[in-house]
Amino acid sequence: MSFKMNLMEGTNFNASSLTALQKVTLRAVVMSFLFYGLAAIEGTLMRVALVNPSIPPIHGAPEHFFSIMTVHPIIGIFGSTYQLVFAAFMFLIPFLTKKPLYSVGLANFVWIMITIGSALAWIAAFIWSYAPLYTLYWPLPADTAQFNVIGGIVFIIGVALIMIGTLGFIYNIYATIFAKVGVHANKTTKELLISGFGIDGMLNLVHKLTGKPPYSKEPALSLPVVAIFRGTVDTFLDALVILGAGILVLVYLLADVSGASWDVHAVDALLYKNFFWWGLDLVADGLVLIYVAGSWYLLATLITGQKLFMENVARAALLLELFVSWMVWSHHLLADQGQPEMMKLISGEMVTMFELLTQGLALFITLMTLWKARPLKMTMELKYLLAGLLGFGLAVPAAIIQADMGMNRILHNTQWIIGAHVHVALLTGLYMTLYSVVYVLWPLLTNNTKLFSMKFANAHFYLHLIGSVGMGAFMGMAGLEGMLRRHFYMDGEYQTFMILAAIAAIMMVVAWVIFMANIIMSVGLKGLVGIFLPASDDTATFGIDPQPSVVVSQKK
Amino acid sequence: MTFETSVELLKFHNVAYTVYAMLIISVIAWFAYNLTREKKAEPIVRIPFYLYIGFLVAMGVGHHIFTYNTIPWVSEDIMRHNITPDKTFQIKMANHKFDMPEKMEIKKGEKVLFDAHSSDLVYGFGLFRQDGSMISQMQVNPGSRNDLLWTFNECGEFDVRSTEYAGPAGNAMFVKKVVIVTGCDKKGA
Numbered sequence: 181m182s183f184k185m186n187l188m189e190g191t192n193f194n195a196s197s198l199t200a201l202q203k204v205t206l207r208a209v210v211m212s213f214l215f216y217g218l219a220a221i222e223g224t225l226m227r228v229a230l231v232n233p234s235i236p237p238i239h240g241a242p243e244h245f246f247s248i249m250t251v252h253p254i255i256g257i258f259g260s261t262y263q264l265v266f267a268a269f270m271f272l273i274p275f276l277t278k279k280p281l282y283s284v285g286l287a288n289f290v291w292i293m294i295t296i297g298s299a300l301a302w303i304a305a306f307i308w309s310y311a312p313l314y315t316l317y318w319p320l321p322a323d324t325a326q327f328n329v330i331g332g333i334v335f336i337i338g339v340a341l342i343m344i345g346t347l348g349f350i351y352n353i354y355a356t357i358f359a360k361v362g363v364h365a366n367k368t369t370k371e372l373l374i375s376g377f378g379i380d381g382m383l384n385l386v387h388k389l390t391g392k393p394p395y396s397k398e399p400a401l402s403l404p405v406v407a408i409f410r411g412t413v414d415t416f417l418d419a420l421v422i423l424g425a426g427i428l429v430l431v432y433l434l435a436d437v438s439g440a441s442w443d444v445h446a447v448d449a450l451l452y453k454n455f456f457w458w459g460l461d462l463v464a465d466g467l468v469l470i471y472v473a474g475s476w477y478l479l480a481t482l483i484t485g486q487k488l489f490m491e492n493v494a495r496a497a498l499l500l501e502l503f504v505s506w507m508v509w510s511h512h513l514l515a516d517q518g519q520p521e522m523m524k525l526i527s528g529e530m531v532t533m534f535e536l537l538t539q540g541l542a543l544f545i546t547l548m549t550l551w552k553a554r555p556l557k558m559t560m561e562l563k564y565l566l567a568g569l570l571g572f573g574l575a576v577p578a579a580i581i582q583a584d585m586g587m588n589r590i591l592h593n594t595q596w597i598i599g600a601h602v603h604v605a606l607l608t609g610l611y612m613t614l615y616s617v618v619y620v621l622w623p624l625l626t627n628n629t630k631l632f633s634m635k636f637a638n639a640h641f642y643l644h645l646i647g648s649v650g651m652g653a654f655m656g657m658a659g660l661e662g663m664l665r666r667h668f669y670m671d672g673e674y675q676t677f678m679i680l681a682a683i684a685a686i687m688m689v690v691a692w693v694i695f696m697a698n699i700i701m702s703v704g705l706k707g708l709v710g711i712f713l714p715a716s717d718d719t720a721t722f723g724i725d726p727q728p729s730v731v732v733s734q735k736k
Numbered sequence: 737m738t739f740e741t742s743v744e745l746l747k748f749h750n751v752a753y754t755v756y757a758m759l760i761i762s763v764i765a766w767f768a769y770n771l772t773r774e775k776k777a778e779p780i781v782r783i784p785f786y787l788y789i790g791f792l793v794a795m796g797v798g799h800h801i802f803t804y805n806t807i808p809w810v811s812e813d814i815m816r817h818n819i820t821p822d823k824t825f826q827i828k829m830a831n832h833k834f835d836m837p838e839k840m841e842i843k844k845g846e847k848v849l850f851d852a853h854s855s856d857l858v859y860g861f862g863l864f865r866q867d868g869s870m871i872s873q874m875q876v877n878p879g880s881r882n883d884l885l886w887t888f889n890e891c892g893e894f895d896v897r898s899t900e901y902a903g904p905a906g907n908a909m910f911v912k913k914v915v916i917v918t919g920c921d922k923k924g925a
Contacts, residue, residue: 242904313901317858319878326903449858449877490785515860515873518880521814533796540792544785550771558772566768573760580796581753586803586810589872590742593860593899600753653757660746662869664862666901673868 186701191630193703195710199719200284201271202625206711208267208291209618209625213696215259215298216611220689222252227651227682233670245668246313247305253314257463258342259298261610265471266290266349268617269408271625271722272478273353276405279362280720282355286348293345300338304331313666315460316425318452319444322432332433336426343423350416357401357409367400375400376409377502381495388492403488403495404481407474410498414462414470414505421459425452450518454509461509468610469535470501472572473542475613479565480546482620484553490545497541504534511583515592524585532583539576543569560637564616567645571609574649575601578656591659598665599655599681607648607688615641624722632701640695647687654681738806740889742871745807808887809872812847816885821849829876830855832905834896836914844891844919850874852882859906860899863915865892873899891920 198206225238226248233240238248270290274281281287304310308331312321321332358364358372374380375396383395401409428447435442477488488494510527513519546569556562578600582591591597622631631637655663658677663669669678700708739745783791804810812819823842827850828835842848852861854876861884862873871894876882893916898909 242907246901246904311904315901317900317902320857320902323857323903326905445878448879450880453858453877513875516875516877516880517882517884518877525814529800530797533793533800536796537789537792541789544788547767551767554771555774556771558768562771563768566764570761570764573764574757577756577795578753580799581749584800584803585813586745586807587749589809589813590746590870592873592875594870657750660750661867662864664897664899668907 190704212263219256246311297341304335378499404478411470418462480549514588568613575605594659596659604652636698643691650684827852862899
């Protein structure tokens with residue numbers, strides 16, 4: 181097949197053969213990777229600007245640099261990872277529970293809301309240079325002396341739409357899990373809730389220790405579903421907090437537009453910071469750690485075709501993570517002297533330490549499941565899974581080091597935390613895990629479409645892996661030498677580290693281009709358009725008897 | 737082992753984390769290699785599950801205990817309300833500017849309290865060496881107590897920089913050589 185034919189037609193992809201569930205999943209996946217590319221380009225622009233501040237479009241202007249820095253995490257976390265994770269889970273929950281998705285219409289609403297919301301936030305920064313950073317420390321987001329009011333309103337509306345889309349996703353997931361149909365027709369809500377929170381795993385362990393018969397031999401929900409449910413609890417709380425903060429900012433901005441000048445100091449900055457970080461930290465724990473653990477368990481069982489090693493411990497660990505993830509936020513406020521010392525010690529240091537335990541357990545269980553099934557073929561999904569495990573193996577201890585009252589004095593707000601921890605966790609840990617999920621789902625979502633090039637897939641893997649670990653490492657090294665994370669250095673400071681980090685960032689952009697080329701050449705431009713056209717088959721589940729009567733009854 | 741200055745601690749941390757990173761990369765690489773081998777591979781070290789859990793807990797808790805005992809500023813920070821400082825400097829911050837003494841002169845070993853107040857936004861107060869490395873810092877929230885008690889165990893001239901983002905104008909919140917520490921036999925960093 182010629183290059184032009186391949187570009188237009190793909191390999192053997194046929195968009196018109198896809199069901200409604202496949203199409204809505206693929207739509208969100210496409211948007212996710214477009215936003216990922218935007219975030220990668222933004223990140224690279226910032227890395228290069230720290231080598232040469234006068235590059236376009238920044239031109240040495242802190243206003244422009246910080247407006248990019250403001251939207252970069254919004255685009256990367258919400259526009260890209262939220263979309264990808266939500267898409268995967270809205271497909272996987274019906275796949276794993278053998279029940280139809282509660283509503284394909286709501287699933288479409290979710291990706292549209294997140295796409296419009298992320299685009300609005302980006303536009304607010306691009307046109308009006310609204311730049312309070314994602315931390316939004318009070319009263320900065322409502323500081324109309326520094327920032328354009330209209331820009332602020334557009335930004336906040338954008339973030340609010342993302343959160344409304346998030347709430348839609350959560351509703352869809354809960355409604356699907358708790359639907360009394362198919363395998364769950366005879367389950368009570370209580371049984372599903374006990375399983376969803378991992379309580380049955382904990383009780384099984386207790387019963388084993390006390391010599392009683394198992395509490396439940398066959399849990400109501402499979403382990404990956406438990407992880408998705410558990411993570412969604414945190415995502416729900418996080419959405420409420422960010423939405424609440426957005427409404428507060430919006431009230432002040434609208435008051436300003438109306439000519440009133442409200443006292444921004446009526447809101448306590450430290451209290452607001454606690455409230456905001458409590459919610460924001462749930463993104464890290466709810467989205468990243470718990471969802472990732474669930475994804476590892478799912479991938480390990482799918483790749484090996486065997487039961488998960490120490491399943492009850494894994495379920496109990498997800499319950500433990502419930503308490504841990506709600507109580508760790510204070511590690512973000514170890515450098516705030518007004519924060520009570522006991523809160524710093526208990527929440528900031530001690531409870532945060534449990535992240536090492538919960539994530540360490542997930543890593544151990546996944547590795548053991550793989551090990552017991554050896555020899556395995558080194559498929560793309562296994563390769564990406566191992567890289568994802570490595571990412572968290574590097575990033576979680578890097579965070580524990582910083583979440584310490586002694587180390588925090590010299591690491592807080594430096595490039596260490598954003599490089600060695602955040603970027604390695606997200607780019608190596610989370611994205612490599614998500615790419616593994618993409619490779620597992622690819623044949624299911626595209627009806628066995630042949631991948632255009634394995635060479636492209638391997639080039640993407642190595643460029644992304646080396647680029648992400650390398651960038652995190654060089655940023656981390658600069659952080660150890662005092663380089664701040666929310667600062668625009670314009671006099672050639674930390675030049676060597678920044679050149680190396682910029683090269684690593686460019687490697688990741690090249691990796692993304694290769695990945696996108698591989699996908700587009702596989703599905704073709706016609707197929708890409710076809711994904712966004714209405715599906716003729718409204719099946720909302722996959723791989724089982726579609727149970728049309730159930731689908732129809734759910735729609736009613 | 738005791739660290740007198742943050743430079744010593746950072747050097748130790750740099751080496752310790754680099755060794756750890758190499759170790760975890762090697763373990764995953766070894767694991768990946770053996771996963772695909774037809775011949776049944778035996779682990780080099782057989783780690784019982786409970787030993788592994790114990791190791792994780794010991795590493796997490798031990799890290800905090802280790803730093804508490806070896807870094808002098810941790811216990812000082814927790815007990816700072818009971819400690820009478822040798823010197824106190826008032827730092828005011830507003831409109832992306834520092835308002836503080838032109839020179840803050842300190843003798844090595846003195847306990848110094850930097851008492852910072854912001855009347856508008858959230859800023860940061862950070863002390864830096866001439867090579868850019870950080871001595872210490874704190875966040876400065878409007879309406880809150882922001883007091884950093886610090887004992888300088890090194891001599892030299894140090895810069896003050898805002899360590900928190902408070903809008904693009906905050907990028908220029910940088911005052912060179914405003915803290916001067918004397919009294920060392922040998923000049924520090």
